[in-house]
Amino acid sequence: MSQHVELLILGAGPAGMSAALAAAPSGMTIAVLDDNPLPGGQIWRDGPQAHLPPQARDMRTQLEQHSNIQLHSATKVVALAGAKRLLLEDAERGWVLSYDKLILCTGARELLLPFPGWTLPGVTGAGGLQALIKGGLRVAGERVVVAGTGPLLLASAATAHLNGAKVQRIAEQASLASVSRFASGLWAWPSKALQAVGLRNSRYRTSAHVVQALGHDRLEAVRIRLGHREEEIPCERLACGFSLVPNVEIGQALGCQVVNRAIAVDQWQATGLADHYAAGECTGFGGSELALVEGRIAGLVAAGENDQARALWPERQRWQRFADRLNRAFALRPDIKQLARPDTLVCRCEDVPLSALTAHNGWTAAKLNTRCGMGACQGRICSTAAQTLFGWEPPSLRAPFTPARIATLVCLDEGGELS
Amino acid sequence: MPDLNIDGQPLRVADGTTVAAALMSVGDQCSRTSLGGQRRAPLCGMGICQECRVSIDGLRRLACQTLCRDGMRVETRP
Numbered sequence: 001m002s003q004h005v006e007l008l009i010l011g012a013g014p015a016g017m018s019a020a021l022a023a024a025p026s027g028m029t030i031a032v033l034d035d036n037p038l039p040g041g042q043i044w045r046d047g048p049q050a051h052l053p054p055q056a057r058d059m060r061t062q063l064e065q066h067s068n069i070q071l072h073s074a075t076k077v078v079a080l081a082g083a084k085r086l087l088l089e090d091a092e093r094g095w096v097l098s099y100d101k102l103i104l105c106t107g108a109r110e111l112l113l114p115f116p117g118w119t120l121p122g123v124t125g126a127g128g129l130q131a132l133i134k135g136g137l138r139v140a141g142e143r144v145v146v147a148g149t150g151p152l153l154l155a156s157a158a159t160a161h162l163n164g165a166k167v168q169r170i171a172e173q174a175s176l177a178s179v180s181r182f183a184s185g186l187w188a189w190p191s192k193a194l195q196a197v198g199l200r201n202s203r204y205r206t207s208a209h210v211v212q213a214l215g216h217d218r219l220e221a222v223r224i225r226l227g228h229r230e231e232e233i234p235c236e237r238l239a240c241g242f243s244l245v246p247n248v249e250i251g252q253a254l255g256c257q258v259v260n261r262a263i264a265v266d267q268w269q270a271t272g273l274a275d276h277y278a279a280g281e282c283t284g285f286g287g288s289e290l291a292l293v294e295g296r297i298a299g300l301v302a303a304g305e306n307d308q309a310r311a312l313w314p315e316r317q318r319w320q321r322f323a324d325r326l327n328r329a330f331a332l333r334p335d336i337k338q339l340a341r342p343d344t345l346v347c348r349c350e351d352v353p354l355s356a357l358t359a360h361n362g363w364t365a366a367k368l369n370t371r372c373g374m375g376a377c378q379g380r381i382c383s384t385a386a387q388t389l390f391g392w393e394p395p396s397l398r399a400p401f402t403p404a405r406i407a408t409l410v411c412l413d414e415g416g417e418l419s
Numbered sequence: 420m421p422d423l424n425i426d427g428q429p430l431r432v433a434d435g436t437t438v439a440a441a442l443m444s445v446g447d448q449c450s451r452t453s454l455g456g457q458r459r460a461p462l463c464g465m466g467i468c469q470e471c472r473v474s475i476d477g478l479r480r481l482a483c484q485t486l487c488r489d490g491m492r493v494e495t496r497p
Protein backbone atom coordinates (compact mmCIF):
# COMPACT_ATOMS: atom_id res chain seq x y z
CA MET A 1 0.00 0.00 0.00
CA SER A 2 1.34 3.42 -0.77
CA GLN A 3 -0.49 6.32 0.74
CA HIS A 4 -0.96 9.99 -0.17
CA VAL A 5 -1.73 12.99 2.05
CA GLU A 6 -1.99 16.67 1.24
CA LEU A 7 0.01 17.68 4.31
CA LEU A 8 2.63 15.59 6.08
CA ILE A 9 4.02 16.72 9.42
CA LEU A 10 7.18 15.07 10.77
CA GLY A 11 7.10 15.22 14.55
CA ALA A 12 4.25 15.25 17.07
CA GLY A 13 5.79 17.55 19.68
CA PRO A 14 4.41 21.02 20.44
CA ALA A 15 5.32 22.38 16.96
CA GLY A 16 3.91 19.41 15.05
CA MET A 17 0.67 19.22 17.03
CA SER A 18 0.22 22.97 16.76
CA ALA A 19 0.83 22.87 12.97
CA ALA A 20 -1.68 20.03 12.49
CA LEU A 21 -4.39 21.79 14.52
CA ALA A 22 -3.84 25.07 12.65
CA ALA A 23 -4.11 23.38 9.25
CA ALA A 24 -6.99 21.03 10.13
CA PRO A 25 -9.95 23.45 9.61
CA SER A 26 -8.95 23.70 5.93
CA GLY A 27 -10.09 20.11 5.47
CA MET A 28 -6.71 19.00 4.05
CA THR A 29 -5.80 15.36 4.59
CA ILE A 30 -3.04 15.46 7.21
CA ALA A 31 -0.66 12.82 8.54
CA VAL A 32 1.46 13.43 11.64
CA LEU A 33 4.42 11.08 12.17
CA ASP A 34 6.47 10.55 15.30
CA ASP A 35 9.02 7.93 16.25
CA ASN A 36 7.89 7.87 19.88
CA PRO A 37 5.01 5.65 21.02
CA LEU A 38 2.88 8.64 22.07
CA PRO A 39 2.51 12.24 20.81
CA GLY A 40 3.92 15.14 22.84
CA GLY A 41 7.56 15.26 21.85
CA GLN A 42 10.20 15.44 24.56
CA ILE A 43 8.74 18.21 26.68
CA TRP A 44 5.25 16.67 26.82
CA ARG A 45 6.43 13.08 27.01
CA ASP A 46 3.74 10.92 28.61
CA GLY A 47 4.34 7.88 30.79
CA PRO A 48 3.60 6.27 34.14
CA GLN A 49 5.61 8.93 36.02
CA ALA A 50 4.82 11.93 33.75
CA HIS A 51 2.58 14.86 34.65
CA LEU A 52 1.27 16.49 31.49
CA PRO A 53 0.14 20.13 31.61
CA PRO A 54 -3.53 20.78 30.67
CA GLN A 55 -2.48 22.38 27.36
CA ALA A 56 -0.74 19.17 26.26
CA ARG A 57 -3.77 17.01 27.15
CA ASP A 58 -6.09 19.44 25.41
CA MET A 59 -4.04 19.43 22.20
CA ARG A 60 -3.88 15.63 22.17
CA THR A 61 -7.67 15.45 22.54
CA GLN A 62 -8.14 17.93 19.71
CA LEU A 63 -5.82 15.90 17.45
CA GLU A 64 -8.02 12.85 18.00
CA GLN A 65 -11.20 14.79 17.24
CA HIS A 66 -10.19 15.91 13.74
CA SER A 67 -11.18 13.16 11.32
CA ASN A 68 -8.80 14.54 8.66
CA ILE A 69 -5.71 14.09 10.91
CA GLN A 70 -4.07 10.66 11.08
CA LEU A 71 -1.45 10.18 13.77
CA HIS A 72 1.26 7.60 13.07
CA SER A 73 3.13 7.07 16.33
CA ALA A 74 6.22 4.84 16.65
CA THR A 75 6.93 5.51 12.97
CA LYS A 76 10.33 6.38 11.54
CA VAL A 77 11.43 7.99 8.27
CA VAL A 78 13.87 5.52 6.71
CA ALA A 79 14.71 7.10 3.34
CA LEU A 80 13.66 9.47 0.57
CA ALA A 81 11.67 7.56 -2.05
CA GLY A 82 11.58 10.11 -4.88
CA ALA A 83 10.08 13.59 -5.14
CA LYS A 84 7.74 14.25 -2.20
CA ARG A 85 7.81 10.58 -1.21
CA LEU A 86 9.21 9.09 1.98
CA LEU A 87 9.87 5.50 3.00
CA LEU A 88 8.47 4.86 6.48
CA GLU A 89 8.62 2.02 8.98
CA ASP A 90 6.67 1.13 12.10
CA ALA A 91 6.77 -2.00 14.26
CA GLU A 92 4.76 -4.03 11.74
CA ARG A 93 5.38 -2.73 8.23
CA GLY A 94 7.26 -0.49 5.84
CA TRP A 95 5.48 1.72 3.31
CA VAL A 96 5.87 4.75 1.06
CA LEU A 97 3.92 7.90 1.82
CA SER A 98 3.64 10.75 -0.68
CA TYR A 99 2.66 14.32 0.12
CA ASP A 100 1.91 17.69 -1.45
CA LYS A 101 3.33 19.76 1.41
CA LEU A 102 5.62 18.90 4.29
CA ILE A 103 6.27 20.56 7.65
CA LEU A 104 9.45 19.47 9.45
CA CYS A 105 8.91 19.53 13.21
CA THR A 106 11.72 17.13 14.03
CA GLY A 107 12.69 18.85 17.27
CA ALA A 108 16.07 18.81 18.95
CA ARG A 109 18.25 16.34 20.76
CA GLU A 110 20.64 16.80 23.64
CA LEU A 111 24.20 17.75 22.93
CA LEU A 112 26.13 14.89 24.54
CA LEU A 113 29.87 15.45 24.76
CA PRO A 114 32.57 12.90 25.62
CA PHE A 115 34.34 13.00 28.98
CA PRO A 116 36.24 10.24 30.80
CA GLY A 117 33.79 7.63 32.05
CA TRP A 118 30.79 8.79 30.03
CA THR A 119 30.17 5.29 28.69
CA LEU A 120 29.63 3.85 32.20
CA PRO A 121 26.13 2.53 32.93
CA GLY A 122 24.52 5.10 35.24
CA VAL A 123 25.52 8.04 33.01
CA THR A 124 22.69 9.45 30.89
CA GLY A 125 21.79 12.72 29.24
CA ALA A 126 20.08 15.30 31.46
CA GLY A 127 16.94 15.26 29.36
CA GLY A 128 17.69 11.56 28.94
CA LEU A 129 17.26 10.85 32.65
CA GLN A 130 14.07 12.92 32.69
CA ALA A 131 12.68 10.94 29.74
CA LEU A 132 13.58 7.62 31.36
CA ILE A 133 11.95 8.62 34.66
CA LYS A 134 8.76 9.71 32.88
CA GLY A 135 8.88 6.34 31.12
CA GLY A 136 8.80 4.49 34.44
CA LEU A 137 12.42 4.36 35.69
CA ARG A 138 12.42 4.31 39.49
CA VAL A 139 15.03 6.53 41.10
CA ALA A 140 13.68 6.79 44.66
CA GLY A 141 16.54 6.90 47.16
CA GLU A 142 19.22 7.16 44.46
CA ARG A 143 21.90 9.84 44.57
CA VAL A 144 21.87 11.88 41.38
CA VAL A 145 24.30 14.48 40.02
CA VAL A 146 23.05 16.72 37.21
CA ALA A 147 25.61 18.51 35.04
CA GLY A 148 26.01 20.37 31.77
CA THR A 149 24.25 23.56 30.83
CA GLY A 150 20.89 25.22 30.32
CA PRO A 151 17.43 25.24 31.87
CA LEU A 152 17.04 21.53 31.10
CA LEU A 153 19.36 20.75 34.03
CA LEU A 154 16.84 22.24 36.42
CA ALA A 155 13.92 20.48 34.79
CA SER A 156 15.80 17.17 34.96
CA ALA A 157 16.77 17.71 38.60
CA ALA A 158 13.18 18.64 39.46
CA THR A 159 11.83 15.44 37.89
CA ALA A 160 14.43 13.32 39.73
CA HIS A 161 13.66 15.11 43.02
CA LEU A 162 9.89 14.71 42.65
CA ASN A 163 10.41 10.99 42.08
CA GLY A 164 12.37 10.54 45.30
CA ALA A 165 15.97 10.86 44.11
CA LYS A 166 18.50 12.74 46.22
CA VAL A 167 19.96 15.43 43.96
CA GLN A 168 23.54 15.89 45.21
CA ARG A 169 24.72 18.59 42.86
CA ILE A 170 23.56 20.61 39.85
CA ALA A 171 26.69 21.73 37.98
CA GLU A 172 26.02 24.50 35.46
CA GLN A 173 29.00 25.37 33.25
CA ALA A 174 27.84 28.94 32.58
CA SER A 175 29.01 31.68 34.93
CA LEU A 176 26.87 33.21 37.64
CA ALA A 177 26.97 36.50 35.71
CA SER A 178 25.54 34.84 32.59
CA VAL A 179 22.83 32.94 34.45
CA SER A 180 21.88 36.01 36.51
CA ARG A 181 21.60 38.21 33.42
CA PHE A 182 19.29 35.65 31.91
CA ALA A 183 17.29 35.12 35.09
CA SER A 184 16.76 38.83 35.59
CA GLY A 185 14.70 38.82 32.39
CA LEU A 186 10.97 38.54 32.22
CA TRP A 187 10.82 34.81 32.00
CA ALA A 188 9.53 33.07 35.10
CA TRP A 189 11.37 29.76 34.87
CA PRO A 190 14.34 30.29 37.15
CA SER A 191 12.59 31.03 40.42
CA LYS A 192 10.02 28.28 39.93
CA ALA A 193 12.46 25.67 38.73
CA LEU A 194 15.05 26.47 41.37
CA GLN A 195 12.46 26.29 44.12
CA ALA A 196 11.33 22.94 42.85
CA VAL A 197 14.75 21.38 43.24
CA GLY A 198 15.45 23.10 46.51
CA LEU A 199 18.08 25.61 45.51
CA ARG A 200 18.10 26.76 49.12
CA ASN A 201 19.92 23.50 49.82
CA SER A 202 22.62 25.16 47.74
CA ARG A 203 23.14 22.20 45.41
CA TYR A 204 23.23 24.49 42.38
CA ARG A 205 26.67 25.73 41.26
CA THR A 206 27.59 27.92 38.33
CA SER A 207 31.00 27.81 36.59
CA ALA A 208 30.95 24.12 37.47
CA HIS A 209 31.40 21.19 35.15
CA VAL A 210 31.92 17.44 35.09
CA VAL A 211 35.53 16.25 34.85
CA GLN A 212 35.13 12.48 35.07
CA ALA A 213 32.63 9.74 35.81
CA LEU A 214 34.22 7.13 38.07
CA GLY A 215 33.40 3.44 38.54
CA HIS A 216 34.30 -0.09 37.43
CA ASP A 217 31.27 -1.83 35.95
CA ARG A 218 28.96 1.10 36.58
CA LEU A 219 28.95 4.65 37.91
CA GLU A 220 30.11 5.04 41.49
CA ALA A 221 31.07 8.72 41.72
CA VAL A 222 31.48 11.90 39.72
CA ARG A 223 34.34 14.39 39.80
CA ILE A 224 33.18 17.98 39.38
CA ARG A 225 35.30 21.08 38.88
CA LEU A 226 34.06 24.15 40.73
CA GLY A 227 36.17 27.11 39.68
CA HIS A 228 39.70 26.20 40.82
CA ARG A 229 38.87 23.23 43.03
CA GLU A 230 37.45 19.78 42.42
CA GLU A 231 35.00 17.67 44.39
CA GLU A 232 34.21 13.97 44.18
CA ILE A 233 30.57 13.06 44.74
CA PRO A 234 29.47 9.44 45.27
CA CYS A 235 26.28 8.78 43.26
CA GLU A 236 24.27 6.18 41.38
CA ARG A 237 23.39 8.43 38.44
CA LEU A 238 24.91 11.28 36.47
CA ALA A 239 22.58 13.17 34.14
CA CYS A 240 24.77 15.26 31.85
CA GLY A 241 23.71 17.30 28.81
CA PHE A 242 25.14 20.41 27.16
CA SER A 243 21.90 21.95 25.94
CA LEU A 244 20.21 21.03 22.66
CA VAL A 245 21.03 20.65 18.98
CA PRO A 246 18.34 20.76 16.28
CA ASN A 247 17.49 17.52 14.45
CA VAL A 248 18.21 18.72 10.92
CA GLU A 249 19.16 15.42 9.24
CA ILE A 250 15.94 14.71 7.34
CA GLY A 251 15.53 18.35 6.30
CA GLN A 252 19.12 18.42 5.10
CA ALA A 253 18.68 15.19 3.13
CA LEU A 254 15.59 16.71 1.46
CA GLY A 255 17.71 19.68 0.38
CA CYS A 256 16.75 22.30 2.96
CA GLN A 257 19.47 24.78 3.84
CA VAL A 258 21.07 24.40 7.26
CA VAL A 259 22.60 27.49 8.87
CA ASN A 260 24.21 27.47 12.33
CA ARG A 261 23.11 23.86 12.89
CA ALA A 262 19.42 24.74 12.28
CA ILE A 263 17.04 24.46 9.31
CA ALA A 264 16.83 27.94 7.74
CA VAL A 265 13.29 29.33 7.33
CA ASP A 266 11.77 32.65 6.27
CA GLN A 267 9.03 34.60 8.03
CA TRP A 268 6.40 32.14 6.73
CA GLN A 269 8.37 29.22 8.24
CA ALA A 270 9.12 28.20 4.64
CA THR A 271 12.45 26.55 3.82
CA GLY A 272 14.11 27.39 0.50
CA LEU A 273 12.52 24.23 -0.94
CA ALA A 274 9.02 24.79 -2.41
CA ASP A 275 6.15 23.34 -0.30
CA HIS A 276 8.53 22.41 2.52
CA TYR A 277 8.23 24.22 5.85
CA ALA A 278 9.91 23.84 9.23
CA ALA A 279 8.91 24.87 12.75
CA GLY A 280 10.00 24.41 16.34
CA GLU A 281 13.36 23.32 17.69
CA CYS A 282 14.65 21.98 14.35
CA THR A 283 14.85 25.64 13.25
CA GLY A 284 16.79 26.60 16.40
CA PHE A 285 16.44 25.93 20.10
CA GLY A 286 13.82 28.21 21.64
CA GLY A 287 11.49 26.33 23.98
CA SER A 288 7.94 25.05 23.67
CA GLU A 289 6.19 28.45 23.51
CA LEU A 290 8.20 29.45 20.44
CA ALA A 291 7.66 25.99 18.93
CA LEU A 292 3.88 26.30 19.40
CA VAL A 293 3.60 29.64 17.61
CA GLU A 294 6.01 28.61 14.83
CA GLY A 295 4.03 25.41 14.30
CA ARG A 296 0.80 27.37 14.13
CA ILE A 297 2.24 29.76 11.55
CA ALA A 298 3.57 26.87 9.43
CA GLY A 299 0.22 25.05 9.58
CA LEU A 300 -1.72 28.16 8.58
CA VAL A 301 0.64 28.94 5.69
CA ALA A 302 0.48 25.34 4.44
CA ALA A 303 -3.33 25.70 4.47
CA GLY A 304 -3.16 29.00 2.55
CA GLU A 305 -4.22 31.19 5.51
CA ASN A 306 -1.37 33.69 5.22
CA ASP A 307 -3.27 36.59 6.81
CA GLN A 308 -3.94 34.59 9.97
CA ALA A 309 -0.31 33.50 9.99
CA ARG A 310 0.93 37.08 9.67
CA ALA A 311 -1.10 38.08 12.75
CA LEU A 312 1.08 35.70 14.80
CA TRP A 313 4.40 37.28 13.86
CA PRO A 314 4.57 39.62 16.90
CA GLU A 315 4.01 36.69 19.27
CA ARG A 316 6.75 34.69 17.55
CA GLN A 317 9.11 37.67 17.81
CA ARG A 318 8.47 37.97 21.53
CA TRP A 319 9.39 34.32 22.20
CA GLN A 320 12.33 34.54 19.80
CA ARG A 321 13.84 37.27 21.96
CA PHE A 322 13.71 34.96 24.97
CA ALA A 323 15.32 32.22 22.91
CA ASP A 324 18.16 34.52 21.83
CA ARG A 325 18.73 35.53 25.42
CA LEU A 326 18.79 31.92 26.55
CA ASN A 327 21.25 30.83 23.87
CA ARG A 328 23.62 33.67 24.77
CA ALA A 329 23.49 32.91 28.48
CA PHE A 330 24.34 29.23 28.13
CA ALA A 331 26.97 29.35 25.39
CA LEU A 332 29.62 26.66 25.99
CA ARG A 333 32.87 27.71 27.62
CA PRO A 334 36.05 26.52 25.83
CA ASP A 335 37.17 24.14 28.61
CA ILE A 336 34.03 22.02 28.06
CA LYS A 337 35.58 21.04 24.72
CA GLN A 338 38.73 19.74 26.46
CA LEU A 339 37.15 17.15 28.76
CA ALA A 340 37.90 14.03 26.69
CA ARG A 341 41.30 12.33 27.14
CA PRO A 342 43.12 10.45 24.36
CA ASP A 343 41.58 7.12 25.43
CA THR A 344 38.04 8.52 25.90
CA LEU A 345 35.65 6.95 23.39
CA VAL A 346 34.05 9.56 21.14
CA CYS A 347 32.11 7.15 18.89
CA ARG A 348 30.19 4.87 21.23
CA CYS A 349 28.83 2.64 18.46
CA GLU A 350 32.23 1.73 17.00
CA ASP A 351 34.32 2.31 20.15
CA VAL A 352 36.61 4.92 18.55
CA PRO A 353 38.78 6.90 21.02
CA LEU A 354 39.67 10.58 20.76
CA SER A 355 43.32 9.73 19.93
CA ALA A 356 42.23 7.97 16.72
CA LEU A 357 40.38 11.08 15.54
CA THR A 358 42.88 13.82 16.27
CA ALA A 359 45.23 12.51 13.54
CA HIS A 360 42.66 13.55 10.89
CA ASN A 361 41.73 16.95 9.57
CA GLY A 362 38.04 16.47 8.88
CA TRP A 363 34.99 14.29 9.46
CA THR A 364 35.18 12.32 6.21
CA ALA A 365 38.85 11.37 6.65
CA ALA A 366 38.23 10.42 10.28
CA LYS A 367 35.21 8.34 9.33
CA LEU A 368 36.94 6.49 6.48
CA ASN A 369 39.97 5.67 8.60
CA THR A 370 38.44 4.88 11.97
CA ARG A 371 34.78 3.83 11.35
CA CYS A 372 33.77 6.75 13.57
CA GLY A 373 30.11 7.54 12.85
CA MET A 374 29.50 4.32 10.92
CA GLY A 375 27.56 2.54 13.65
CA ALA A 376 23.89 2.30 14.53
CA CYS A 377 23.35 5.96 15.46
CA GLN A 378 24.76 7.06 12.08
CA GLY A 379 27.03 9.56 13.80
CA ARG A 380 24.20 11.47 15.44
CA ILE A 381 26.11 11.47 18.74
CA CYS A 382 29.78 11.47 17.63
CA SER A 383 29.53 13.71 14.55
CA THR A 384 27.70 16.30 16.64
CA ALA A 385 30.41 15.97 19.29
CA ALA A 386 33.16 16.25 16.63
CA GLN A 387 31.46 19.33 15.23
CA THR A 388 31.53 20.90 18.69
CA LEU A 389 35.05 19.76 19.57
CA PHE A 390 36.86 20.20 16.24
CA GLY A 391 34.51 22.32 14.12
CA TRP A 392 34.09 19.47 11.59
CA GLU A 393 30.94 19.98 9.54
CA PRO A 394 29.00 16.72 9.23
CA PRO A 395 27.90 15.86 5.67
CA SER A 396 24.28 15.17 4.77
CA LEU A 397 23.02 11.88 6.22
CA ARG A 398 22.66 8.99 3.78
CA ALA A 399 19.79 6.53 3.78
CA PRO A 400 18.79 4.50 5.65
CA PHE A 401 18.46 7.33 8.19
CA THR A 402 17.86 4.80 10.93
CA PRO A 403 18.42 1.04 11.21
CA ALA A 404 15.57 -0.57 9.21
CA ARG A 405 14.35 -4.04 8.26
CA ILE A 406 15.28 -5.44 4.83
CA ALA A 407 11.56 -5.93 4.17
CA THR A 408 11.11 -2.16 4.54
CA LEU A 409 13.96 -1.30 2.16
CA VAL A 410 12.45 -3.60 -0.47
CA CYS A 411 9.43 -1.22 -0.59
CA LEU A 412 11.69 1.32 -2.32
CA ASP A 413 11.75 -0.97 -5.36
CA GLU A 414 8.06 -1.70 -5.34
CA GLY A 415 6.82 1.80 -4.54
CA GLY A 416 4.49 0.34 -2.02
CA GLU A 417 4.13 -1.84 1.01
CA LEU A 418 5.60 -5.28 1.15
CA SER A 419 2.88 -7.45 2.59
CA MET B 420 0.36 -4.25 34.49
CA PRO B 421 2.26 -6.15 31.78
CA ASP B 422 4.43 -9.14 32.68
CA LEU B 423 7.57 -9.45 30.60
CA ASN B 424 10.84 -11.33 30.61
CA ILE B 425 14.25 -9.69 30.45
CA ASP B 426 17.22 -12.02 29.90
CA GLY B 427 15.22 -14.85 31.46
CA GLN B 428 14.13 -12.85 34.48
CA PRO B 429 10.38 -12.24 34.90
CA LEU B 430 9.29 -8.68 35.65
CA ARG B 431 5.98 -6.88 36.15
CA VAL B 432 5.85 -3.14 35.39
CA ALA B 433 3.32 -0.30 35.47
CA ASP B 434 1.24 0.32 32.32
CA GLY B 435 3.01 2.65 29.89
CA THR B 436 6.52 1.76 31.10
CA THR B 437 9.16 1.78 28.37
CA VAL B 438 11.38 -1.25 27.91
CA ALA B 439 14.36 1.03 28.67
CA ALA B 440 12.94 1.93 32.08
CA ALA B 441 12.11 -1.74 32.74
CA LEU B 442 15.54 -3.10 31.88
CA MET B 443 17.22 -0.48 34.07
CA SER B 444 15.55 -2.13 37.07
CA VAL B 445 16.75 -5.73 36.60
CA GLY B 446 20.03 -7.59 36.21
CA ASP B 447 22.97 -5.32 35.47
CA GLN B 448 20.58 -2.59 34.22
CA CYS B 449 22.26 -2.63 30.81
CA SER B 450 20.95 -2.91 27.28
CA ARG B 451 23.85 -4.15 25.16
CA THR B 452 27.53 -5.10 25.02
CA SER B 453 29.84 -2.80 23.04
CA LEU B 454 32.39 -3.90 20.42
CA GLY B 455 35.09 -3.63 23.08
CA GLY B 456 33.10 -5.78 25.51
CA GLN B 457 31.79 -3.03 27.81
CA ARG B 458 28.21 -3.27 29.00
CA ARG B 459 26.21 -0.18 28.05
CA ALA B 460 22.94 1.29 29.27
CA PRO B 461 20.38 3.68 27.75
CA LEU B 462 21.92 7.15 27.30
CA CYS B 463 19.74 9.67 25.48
CA GLY B 464 16.33 8.22 26.38
CA MET B 465 14.81 9.65 23.21
CA GLY B 466 15.62 7.43 20.25
CA ILE B 467 18.85 9.05 19.05
CA CYS B 468 21.91 7.29 20.49
CA GLN B 469 20.93 3.65 19.82
CA GLU B 470 22.67 2.50 23.03
CA CYS B 471 19.39 0.89 24.15
CA ARG B 472 18.99 -1.35 21.11
CA VAL B 473 17.83 -4.76 22.33
CA SER B 474 16.18 -7.83 20.91
CA ILE B 475 12.44 -7.85 21.61
CA ASP B 476 10.65 -11.04 20.55
CA GLY B 477 13.49 -11.62 18.09
CA LEU B 478 13.45 -8.16 16.44
CA ARG B 479 15.97 -5.41 17.10
CA ARG B 480 14.16 -2.46 18.66
CA LEU B 481 15.02 0.66 20.64
CA ALA B 482 14.06 0.01 24.26
CA CYS B 483 13.41 3.70 24.95
CA GLN B 484 10.79 3.94 22.17
CA THR B 485 9.03 0.66 22.91
CA LEU B 486 6.32 0.24 25.54
CA CYS B 487 6.27 -2.94 27.63
CA ARG B 488 3.61 -5.45 26.58
CA ASP B 489 2.42 -8.64 28.22
CA GLY B 490 4.57 -11.63 27.27
CA MET B 491 7.44 -9.66 25.72
CA ARG B 492 10.83 -11.39 25.68
CA VAL B 493 13.69 -8.90 25.88
CA GLU B 494 17.31 -9.94 25.38
CA THR B 495 20.29 -7.66 26.01
CA ARG B 496 23.08 -10.16 25.35
CA PRO B 497 24.01 -11.64 21.97
